[in-house]
Amino acid sequence: ETVSYAIARELFEKVVRQADYVVDLHGGELNESESLFLAWFCKVGNVRIDRASEKLARAFGPDYMLDASKIWINRERSNLPKGLLVYEAARLGKPAIIGEGGGSGRAGEPEVRRLLEGLKRVCIAIGILRGDVSERTSERVHDLTLLTTQCDGLLSCKVRVGDRVLRGDLLAEVRDWEGSVLQKISAPYDGIVEITVNWMPVRAGEYVLAIVRY
Numbered sequence: 001e002t003v004s005y006a007i008a009r010e011l012f013e014k015v016v017r018q019a020d021y022v023v024d025l026h027g028g029e030l031n032e033s034e035s036l037f038l039a040w041f042c043k044v045g046n047v048r049i050d051r052a053s054e055k056l057a058r059a060f061g062p063d064y065m066l067d068a069s070k071i072w073i074n075r076e077r078s079n080l081p082k083g084l085l086v087y088e089a090a091r092l093g094k095p096a097i098i099g100e101g102g103g104s105g106r107a108g109e110p111e112v113r114r115l116l117e118g119l120k121r122v123c124i125a126i127g128i129l130r131g132d133v134s135e136r137t138s139e140r141v142h143d144l145t146l147l148t149t150q151c152d153g154l155l156s157c158k159v160r161v162g163d164r165v166l167r168g169d170l171l172a173e174v175r176d177w178e179g180s181v182l183q184k185i186s187a188p189y190d191g192i193v194e195i196t197v198n199w200m201p202v203r204a205g206e207y208v209l210a211i212v213r214y
Contacts, residue, residue: 027102034103038064052095059125
């Protein structure tokens with residue numbers, strides 16, 4: 001049993017199982033660009049919990065609400081979101097979301113402020129705090145798709161987070177040290193760039209960006 005597994009088990013058994021709601025805040029990943037400001041939720045086949053999770057995501061007040069019930073790796077359906085905290089908590093009957101902001105190894109003041117504000121909005125919506133929650137329009141997106149490399153090389157992204165792309169648009173290239181193109185990565189559908197990887201050196205099988213369908 002690894003240390004990471006032991007921590008995850010303790011957190012799940014002693015915190016998540018005791019919770020009424022779960023809000024998992026993400027931000028500041030070292031290898032990823034700044035993410036869209038979004039809230040994830042997953043459908044688990046329980047209508048009451050599914051609706052409650054979606055309501056929680058809407059209350060968070062993000063720019064985008066991501067229905068992460070289906071996650072793809074390139075064009076293949078992934079086992080995810082199974083195993084993710086937001087999914088497993090919902091399976092236990094706990095409405096759950098991920099709030100995401102920040103990236104590039106940083107969680108600056110604007111990103112922290114938005115995550116904190118989202119958490120406060122959720123607390124008001126479920127009755128923990130008093131106050132009014134103003135309506136915010138969040139664009140709904142789905143089909144989170146992780147695009148991976150087929151070879152080792154140097155990554156050159158052609159798009160930025162938030163860009164709207166059309167099916168077939170060039171998103172990134174992997175080149176060798178001499179500059180020759182080894183792989184071109186194109187959009188599998190019309191969508192929005194959700195995140196990109198900052199690091200130039202990449203290895204075969206690593207994901208280099210993610211898009212979502214609108």
